Amino acid sequence: MVNMDRKTVIVGIVVIAIVAAAIGFYAFYVYPQKTQGSGKIVVKDDMGRTVILNKTADRVVSLAPSNTEILFAIGAGSKVVGVTEFCDYPPEAVEGVKNGSIAVVGGFASDISIEKIVSLKPDAVFAYYGQKSVVEELENLSIPTVVFNPHNLDMIYNDITIAGEITGMNDGAKKVISEMRNTVNYVESHVANLPAKKVFFVAWGNPLMTAGNDTFINYLISLADGKNIFSDSSGWPTVSMESIVARNPDAIILTPHCGLTKKDVLNNWSNEINAVKNGSVYVIDDDILVRPGPRIVQGLLAIAEDIHPNAFEEKSYNLEVTEQWAVAAP
Amino acid sequence: MGSSRTVKWSFVLFLIFLTPISIFSALMIGPADIPFKTVISTLFGGGDEISRVIVLDLRLPRVLTAFIAGFALGTAGTMAQAVFKNPLGDPYLLGISSGASLGAVIGFMINFHLVPLLAFIFAIIVSILVYSIGMAAGGKPTTLILSGIAVGMLINSIVWYLILSLPNLHGIYAWFLGSFSTVMWPQFYIILPSLFISIGMIFLYRWLNLLMLRDEEAMSLGLNVNVARTIVIIFIALITAVVVAVGGLIGFVGLVVPHICRLVVGANHRYLLPSSMLFGGIFLLAADTVARAGSTEIPVGIITALMGSPLFIYLLVRSHVKG
Secondary structure, eight states, rough: OOOOOOOHHHEEEHHHHHHHHHHHHIIIIIHHHHHHHHHOEEEEOSSSSEEEESSOSSSSEEESSSHHHHHHHHGGGGGGEEETTOOSSHHHHHHHHHTTTEEEEOOOTTTTHHHHHHHHHHHHEETTOOOHHHHHHHTTTTOOOEOOOOOOOOHHHHHHHHHHHHHHHHHHHHHHHHHHHHHHHHHHHHHSSSSSSEEEOOSEEEEEEEEOSSSSHHHHHHHHEEEETTTTTTTSOOHHHHHHHHOOOOOOEETTTTSOHHHHHHHOTTTTSHHHTTTTTOOOHHHHHHHHHTTTTHHHHHHHHHOOOOOSSSOOOOOOOSSSOOOOOO | OOOOHHHHHEEEEEEEHHHHHHHHHHHSSSSSOOOOOHHHHHTTTOOOOOHIIIIIIHHHHHHHHHHHHHHHHHHHHHHHHHHTTTTTGGGGGGGGHOOOHHHHHHHHOOOOHHHHHHHHHHHHHHHHHHOOOOOOOOOOOHHHHHHHHHHHHHHHHHHHHHTTOOOOOHHHHHHOOOOOOTHHHHHHHHHHHHHHHHHHHHGGGGHHHHHTTTTHHHHTTTTHHHHHHHHHHHHHHHHHHHHHHOOOOOOOHHHHHHHHHHHHSSSSHHHHHHHHHHHHHHHHHHHHHHHHHHHHHOOOHHHHHHHHHHHHHHHHHHHHHOO
């Protein structure tokens, strides 16, 4: 070991700090400005990655249903050349796949075809958290790829802004965000000061699975002035009927794909549960609850209207599902 | 095995004695905080509405179902190890697990309520397929096992392909690991027949003893080996398919419980079969009680392996040390 005196160490630290600050200043301030001046587009995605495009993208590929919904909502639908097999909204996207103007590049992660994406010659790809290996390959191929992984509404707004910048649909993005904010304000103004309702969300009927505190649904439930009865757990926990009875939810929210119908719950579950006794069992389309895109605020509105029925003059969301929907269209 | 007849009978009697105790204890435990006294009074017709719902409508059917499932898997596992003459004999060897998985996944795709029925039907169909192929290839125990492995791989590849197309993977994985989380009285009535069939299997203990011998020896002792083997396999398939339909693929119990009991009572099915049944029931009941005790559930298949493996390793090493 070299024996350094204290002075040398301090000087060393100061030098390193100055160099680091200079690099940081260049990377986060000078470089972006330089590139902005040159017409380049620089964005920082949800994974903290800086993505640079030389010009506005004219051909984009979406690797998640929520990304597809964002792109179509901001008016960039005509630029979408590739989607996943799960991208079933809006109808224009489905129509595009049908008439061949949009290609399907795969499912979620391992079954995404890089070759197919490359053949579409995209200017940018919109990926999602969990597609790490795909993103790395696209980076190696020098295809600009942004990764979305929003945890709250502000992050969704940010993702929409990024999508607007990349596709040159900044105004469209602003419009979508302001509409979303209006819906959120509408909900918040109606449920403010109401006592929170205890909510049980059924993610899956057998075994019974629900959403924990780190899920988007938990976040939406609290925004709608509800209290997820399993917010003391995380992820997608399996729960027992006994703990549901013991925690006694005021409202139960099902999805069309959870395997249980309103009738199943009302007929087979104990009347000791307030929600069952009062018939407060609702079905909300899971797409608007789990996809972090523009429609997420409809999910918020649907939850709020269901759990606080007296707070709203009229119900704008009503999904009557009498028969269980198939989990997957064969 | 060195243990005397007295030891063997005492073990069986001890398990018989332990059964009601473990059922009572399990009824006391759950995520809802209900005092001991309230549970007792509820069981004897008292209690308020909420404790009646929790103890009588939720805990009681689940506790009994878990016990019966373990009882049946212990029985089927013991029979499988005898009929396949293989220590790795498992009730799932016959293609039952892959068949049930296929049925369950198809159920998840078309209609959720069909999952138990389709799991049962496909378990039976695939085990018939495995058995027919095994018989066409000579019908020896090893051939049957290999046929089960081959058909299992084929069916599993279809299952995994279908699973990839399903959007909700959590639920299916949870089913694969086994769970009694939605069990109420209807599921209890579905699984009840496997209890009676399992008890009936005690009368086959002589066959099982003979099936463990070489086929020629068994025949010289008057057993029609092929007929006996077929009948035993049919019962294994029936018992296991019923359990799988209700609880999903609960592993470990059918494989390890018979071994644990064999270390205590020896290889004679007169003692081994009743021990494995009762120990399987108590063991799975204990595992499910742990699985449901917290505010969220743990798949019971994970608990059975976590609880059972150390016990099994201990007994294995000890039996070797004792010689």
